[in-house]
Amino acid sequence: GYSLHNSKSEKNIEGSLSAGINLPLGNFELSGALGFFYRTKFFRGLNGYTQYPANGEAWAGSEDKNYVSGTILSYHQDYYLPALILEGVYNFTDNISTGISGIYYPYGFMNGVDSHHLRNIEFYDYVRAVMGVKAGLFFNLSFSGNKNRMFSNIALVFNYEFLYGGQGTNYQKYTGDYSGEAVLIPGVTPQTKSCSWSLSLKYF
Numbered sequence: 001g002y003s004l005h006n007s008k009s010e011k012n013i014e015g016s017l018s019a020g021i022n023l024p025l026g027n028f029e030l031s032g033a034l035g036f037f038y039r040t041k042f043f044r045g046l047n048g049y050t051q052y053p054a055n056g057e058a059w060a061g062s063e064d065k066n067y068v069s070g071t072i073l074s075y076h077q078d079y080y081l082p083a084l085i086l087e088g089v090y091n092f093t094d095n096i097s098t099g100i101s102g103i104y105y106p107y108g109f110m111n112g113v114d115s116h117h118l119r120n121i122e123f124y125d126y127v128r129a130v131m132g133v134k135a136g137l138f139f140n141l142s143f144s145g146n147k148n149r150m151f152s153n154i155a156l157v158f159n160y161e162f163l164y165g166g167q168g169t170n171y172q173k174y175t176g177d178y179s180g181e182a183v184l185i186p187g188v189t190p191q192t193k194s195c196s197w198s199l200s201l202k203y204f
Helices: none
Strands: 002-025 028-051 071-091 096-116 121-142 153-165 167-174 192-203
Touching: 002 071, 028 096, 096 153, 121 192
Parallel strands: none
Antiparallel strands: 002 028, 028 071, 071 096, 096 121, 121 153, 121 167, 153 192
């Protein structure tokens, strides 16, 4: 089957821990760290339509469209991402600096719950071997001349990230009147893939 809905993001939270070293080399600074990132996301699929072939046949795209309204789907994801972090900064003056950053995610995990409300069914995705990279470019202006002082900096930041995971297991569970235990779906391998970029102005 096939369905098309409007996506509404309701939660996108990230927390991280890192520890590393910083090497000042004149006007240039090089730093490296080991880190861990946790992310939680939640979004809904609203309104739109569904297309389901008759008699279990493959979807062809010519089936009748069944228009629906309200929350049709919801999806919750939790990411657990160990990371290697590298950053280089060039200080033009005590107030102005620019730099690049790179993050490599060697092996992480993603757990997801995919709820299909019209069908009263939930799919549980447990994805491992989530790998990826994140690259950043930033320009920083320090009002105090000390960029380590809190609430005295403003930065323009551009980030690009790619994540992919293609190993894991998938379970399904019926809800509503026919609810029961989650059961393994044999022969199904869940995947996660995301590509994102952001441009932000930060005050810190």
